[in-house]
Amino acid sequence: MTAWLLGLGLAYAADPAEEAQRAQLERARAQVADQVHLAVFDLLDELVYRLRQEPVFAEPTPVVLAGVSVPVGLGTGLQALMENHLAGVMLANPETNLRLVHCPQCTAVVVRSSAKGTVVSRGVDDPALLADLGVEAGRHALFIDVEAEGAFLVLRARLTELSVELPIVWSHTLSTSTATPALLRDATALKSAEEARDEYLDVLNGQGAVVIPARVNVRTYALPEGDNAGTAPPPFIWLQTGVELSPTVARRWTSSMMLGYALIPQAYQGLMAQARISLASSPARRGASPAPTSTSSAGSP
Amino acid sequence: MFGLLPLLLALPFVMPQPGSWRDRDDAHNYTCTLMTVEQAQLARPGAVRPVGPRGDLYARDVVLCQERMLPLGLRLDADEAILSTLDARVKELAGAARSRRPDLAGATWLVEVYYPSPAVSAKIGFATKNALMASGLAVSDRAPTLAAGDVQVITRMPPSEAYPTACRRYTDNGSLGPNDALLAVVLLDRQETALHAGLCAAGSWTWLR
Numbered sequence: 001m002t003a004w005l006l007g008l009g010l011a012y013a014a015d016p017a018e019e020a021q022r023a024q025l026e027r028a029r030a031q032v033a034d035q036v037h038l039a040v041f042d043l044l045d046e047l048v049y050r051l052r053q054e055p056v057f058a059e060p061t062p063v064v065l066a067g068v069s070v071p072v073g074l075g076t077g078l079q080a081l082m083e084n085h086l087a088g089v090m091l092a093n094p095e096t097n098l099r100l101v102h103c104p105q106c107t108a109v110v111v112r113s114s115a116k117g118t119v120v121s122r123g124v125d126d127p128a129l130l131a132d133l134g135v136e137a138g139r140h141a142l143f144i145d146v147e148a149e150g151a152f153l154v155l156r157a158r159l160t161e162l163s164v165e166l167p168i169v170w171s172h173t174l175s176t177s178t179a180t181p182a183l184l185r186d187a188t189a190l191k192s193a194e195e196a197r198d199e200y201l202d203v204l205n206g207q208g209a210v211v212i213p214a215r216v217n218v219r220t221y222a223l224p225e226g227d228n229a230g231t232a233p234p235p236f237i238w239l240q241t242g243v244e245l246s247p248t249v250a251r252r253w254t255s256s257m258m259l260g261y262a263l264i265p266q267a268y269q270g271l272m273a274q275a276r277i278s279l280a281s282s283p284a285r286r287g288a289s290p291a292p293t294s295t296s297s298a299g300s301p
Numbered sequence: 302m303f304g305l306l307p308l309l310l311a312l313p314f315v316m317p318q319p320g321s322w323r324d325r326d327d328a329h330n331y332t333c334t335l336m337t338v339e340q341a342q343l344a345r346p347g348a349v350r351p352v353g354p355r356g357d358l359y360a361r362d363v364v365l366c367q368e369r370m371l372p373l374g375l376r377l378d379a380d381e382a383i384l385s386t387l388d389a390r391v392k393e394l395a396g397a398a399r400s401r402r403p404d405l406a407g408a409t410w411l412v413e414v415y416y417p418s419p420a421v422s423a424k425i426g427f428a429t430k431n432a433l434m435a436s437g438l439a440v441s442d443r444a445p446t447l448a449a450g451d452v453q454v455i456t457r458m459p460p461s462e463a464y465p466t467a468c469r470r471y472t473d474n475g476s477l478g479p480n481d482a483l484l485a486v487v488l489l490d491r492q493e494t495a496l497h498a499g500l501c502a503a504g505s506w507t508w509l510r
Contacts, residue, residue, distance in 0.1 A: 025375070032371055039370075069427075072384060072420050073376035117448055125444065141442075145427045150385045151332045151367035156431045158442075165409070166442040171434040175388070178368045179345070 033078045036071070036153065040078070040146055041085050042182035043155040043174050047144075048089045049190040051096040056159060056170045060094070062101040063159070066124045066141035071148040086144065092187040098142070105133045106141065106162070127162045135162075140169065152177050329373050333366040341365055380421050382494040387428050394498045395432035397509045398484050405502055408482040410440045415487045425486055425496070433484070445476035445483060460489055464499055465506035472504035479503065 065087065070078045090100055106123040110133075113119075123130050124141045131137065145156045158171040183196055191199070239259055258274045341349040341363035349363055373381065383390070399406070412429045416422040433440045447455070451470045455463050464485065471477040483501040498509040 028372070029375055032375065036370060069420075069423065071371060072380055072418075072424065073371060119446065125442070143427065145424060147384060147387060147424055147428075148370035149387050151369055152388075153370050154388060156427050158427070158431060158434070160442045167409070168430060168434060168440045168442055171431045171440075173388075173431050173435070178370055 029074055030077075033070075033074045036074070036148070037078055037081055038182040038184070039153050039176055039178075039180075040070075040082055040155070042184070043146065043153065043176055044082065044086050044144075045089060045183070045185045045187070045190055046174055046192075047155060047157055047172065048086070048093050048096060049185075049192060050172070051098065052093050052190065055095065055097040057097045060097050060099045062136065062139045063098045064101060064103045064106045064124065064139055064141050064162075065144075066107060066122075066160075067143040067145075069145045071146060071153075073148075082144070082146070089187045089190070093190060101139065103135060103139070105130060105135055106139075124160070124162060125166070127164055127166065130162060137162075149175075151179070326373070330369045331366045332369060333364050336363050336365060338363055377418075379491070379494060380418060383416075383421060383496065384424065387424065390496055391425070391428040391432040392435075394429060394484070394486060394496070394509070395436045395438075397498065398433070398482075398500060399436050399438065401507070401509055402482070402500060402502065405482045405500075406438065408439070408480050408502065409478075410438050411443055411445060411477070411481060411483045412440070413444065413483060413485045415485065417488065417491060429484065429486055441481075445471045446474075447471070447476070448474065460487070464501075468499075468501035468506040469504050471501060477501065477504075 065083065068079055068083050068086070070082065087100055090096060090098060103123070108123055109120065110123050110126060110129055111118060111120050112126060112129050119126065123133075123135075139162045141160045141162055143158050143160065147154050147156075152175045154173065154175045156171070156173050158168050160166055160168050183191075183193060185191060185196070237259075336344070338349055338352055338361055342351060344365055352361075369385075376384075398410075410433050412426050412433070414422045414426045414429070416425060430440050430442070447467065447470055451467075451474075455467050455470070458466060464487070468477075468483070471483065477483055481502070485499045485501065487497045487499060489497050500507045500509055
């Protein structure tokens with residue numbers, strides 16, 4: 001009897017090999033999620049950037065973040081990261097006119113029983129019930145889905161009006177590939193890939209064609225001696241131009257211009273303003289790096 | 302001649318096919334496409350040497366390989382087959398629906414997916430709705446419903462009868478209005494990786510593919 005119970009217990013115990021395999025799979029999933037989350041953040045940033053450039057609504061509109069789903073095979077940790085990042089970026093960019101609102105009734109599973117039958121659904125799928133529960137009318141639901149499709153990571157988004165007919169008013173699809181590095185944009189200053197590349201090149205090339213250096217000069221003139229010792233020179237304006245060669249800076253040439261004013265008799269002081277105009281030696285604009293591709297649709301059924 | 306030596310030595314490491322330096326599982330995690338030099342220059346600016354003004358000494362093609370976003374083995378093979386080509390599949394379905402029934406261009410389209418895995422099913426539905434929107438159709442998130450008795454009867458029918466019957470019931474119980482069209486994406490056999498699609502409009506069921 002004891003042996004039978006022991007055998008039964010062993011039969012129901014987890015197979016160590018299977019456990020090890022499962023643990024290895026979980027480790028692999030965590031590793032992939034760790035690698036993928038930057039690309040996901042990049043897609044979310046790009047989505048909010050495009051929503052800011054072309055807002056769906058003319059006025060600030062309440063939106064419920066109704067669903068965020070991650071690639072099949074990755075865990076919910078990535079989902080939480082996505083939700084937090086998206087909420088943070090949207091709050092930092094109110095120009096999207098999407099005002100995130102908290103609506104627990106919208107995302108909860110609700111049961112509605114009537115003479116026609118009993119329907120179990122999420123709140124966002126039953127707007128009539130949401131109205132009965134006192135949820136403010138005119139809200140929209142935002143759904144985000146990210147999926148790994150071969151070498152590409154595809155983000156799909158849609159906005160649904162929470163009315164009886166549940167029309168989808170806007171949808172958007174973005175994709176990026178494993179060969180495209182994430183831009184790691186600042187949430188408060190979102191930029192397109194092209195703008196980021198232009199800024200990068202501007203930094204490399206020295207902030208544009210005109211350089212205005214902050215420069216302080218002190219000139220000391222020798223006191224007149226000899227026959228002219230008693231005659232002080234009058235105030236005069238001077239202009240100095242020239243060409244500089246800067247072999248250590250990536251420029252073909254730099255032209256500088258200085259304008260100054262010197263008053264010797266009283267203060268022996270002068271003022272000077274200087275400007276430099278340069279021509280970069282490297283081409284300022286090359287082909288832009290691959291940016292996320294997208295399709296967008298809007299409709300009002 | 303000796304200048305080619307580093308290239309020949311490095312070749313086994315950079316070539317994507319399985320061999321002495323790359324096992325079969327590792328090679329499967331790359332998707333590779335054969336293309337011309339001109340196509341490669343568009344796909345990866347600056348990475349491929351352009352054809353010289355007087356041509357090249359030898360004919361060149363480019364194999365562009367990209368690593369999979371998710372390595373194989375993290376999800377079921379059947380799901381992987383569907384998901385890895387999801388975008389192309391749903392665009393094809395949306396195109397087929399629009400071209401087969403141009404008279405429904407003004408209708409409100411609903412989408413239902415019949416796939417064993419709920420997570421994959423949701424992905425297919427999401428992608429199909431976006432593809433229909435991208436093709437200029439009006440789409441709704443509404444889902445048609447059936448009574449419990451209908452479900453009991455229909456789930457015991459073979460697929461060839463079940464879907465037309467469900468379509469009729471959707472129309473009879475008012476779930477699908479006269480201006481509604483339902484695009485159903487169906488996996489008929491768990492052993493296949495092809496997605497089938499059917500269209501329900503005005504109580505009439507049509508297989509699109």
